[in-house]
Amino acid sequence: MDYYKSIKELLINNELIKKAKDYSKNRSDLTTYYNVGKLLSEAGKHYGEGIVNEYSKKLVFEVGKKFSARTLRRMRQFYVLFSEQKWPLFAAKLSISHYDELLRFKDIDKIKYYIYICEKLKISRDELRKRIKNNEYERLDVNARNKIVNNKPIELIDTLKDPILIKNMYDKIEISERMLQKLILENIEDFLLELGEGYAFIKSEYKIKIGNHFNYIDILLFNYIYNCFVVLELKVTELKKEHIGQIEVYMNYIDKHVKSVNQNKTIGIIIVKENDKFIIRYRSDDRIIAREYQLI
Numbered sequence: 001m002d003y004y005k006s007i008k009e010l011l012i013n014n015e016l017i018k019k020a021k022d023y024s025k026n027r028s029d030l031t032t033y034y035n036v037g038k039l040l041s042e043a044g045k046h047y048g049e050g051i052v053n054e055y056s057k058k059l060v061f062e063v064g065k066k067f068s069a070r071t072l073r074r075m076r077q078f079y080v081l082f083s084e085q086k087w088p089l090f091a092a093k094l095s096i097s098h099y100d101e102l103l104r105f106k107d108i109d110k111i112k113y114y115i116y117i118c119e120k121l122k123i124s125r126d127e128l129r130k131r132i133k134n135n136e137y138e139r140l141d142v143n144a145r146n147k148i149v150n151n152k153p154i155e156l157i158d159t160l161k162d163p164i165l166i167k168n169m170y171d172k173i174e175i176s177e178r179m180l181q182k183l184i185l186e187n188i189e190d191f192l193l194e195l196g197e198g199y200a201f202i203k204s205e206y207k208i209k210i211g212n213h214f215n216y217i218d219i220l221l222f223n224y225i226y227n228c229f230v231v232l233e234l235k236v237t238e239l240k241k242e243h244i245g246q247i248e249v250y251m252n253y254i255d256k257h258v259k260s261v262n263q264n265k266t267i268g269i270i271i272v273k274e275n276d277k278f279i280i281r282y283r284s285d286d287r288i289i290a291r292e293y294q295l296i
Helices: 003-020 022-047 051-062 069-085 096-102 108-121 125-133 142-149 177-186 188-195 241-257 277-281
Strands: 164-166 199-210 213-223 228-234 264-272 288-295
Touching: 003 022, 003 051, 022 051, 022 069, 022 096, 051 069, 069 096, 069 108, 096 108, 096 125, 108 125, 108 142, 164 177, 164 188, 177 188, 177 213, 177 228, 188 199, 199 241, 213 241, 228 241, 241 264, 241 277, 241 288, 277 288
Parallel strands: 164 288, 228 264, 264 288
Antiparallel strands: 199 213, 213 228
8 A cells, every 4th residue: 555645645635625615624634634643553564663754754845844754643643542542533623733732641531631621611722722831630639530531420629720820910929818819800710710610700808797797708609500609718828727617607698698599509619828638628518628729
């Protein structure tokens, strides 16, 4: 079989399709990457690893500069990934540029996670790069990662990263709770994405009256996926047991006076400078979650 001739024809046809039919670009790219990768894999078995460099030199001269040895190896990786995992090729809503970012990873679960995120949230390649740079996968709990990559039902807590990254526009090392709140509110959209999926901002300094005294919830959110309010308390110290009691009172207040009968019970998230997993372990309510913050 003339592997080179077949590869060249596939690449040329793909370039023509991309020029003529914009709507089918991604499908054509995926098909071409897969089929060229398959041919390269078979050719390598017959002629050795050096065949990639040999084909690349000819393709660069005859078809275009972008068909470097690195690009051909990416195509072969793409084929191996889909054939080994037995994924349906056209079920993927990602573009080739997305896969170029992911194929450099050896951890298949990491690749699966980012494919899931890209497909579900329809994120761009640039957003994918940002999430990879911020180590989103590594900041998730191991059990949460396993649920996501194995397509098992997930809970609100599973999407919470640790630490939660907060933009620090003022380059201050030591900050107050008021400053932490200000940093969050000035970049509320990025912050909500850090928490996970489905969050909507309701109000900061949400006023509630307990007995004869007014109290203020730092930030009140609602999660439309899990159909529940989320009370957020900010602490610039290590987690303390009194923080648990405080947020539990606020959660119970929201459940009694704000939540409707068709909504789920309120979740409480304490964002702290330093977590104490022993305190969290012995909390009486599993709806209370603690996460560290990191200024970036």
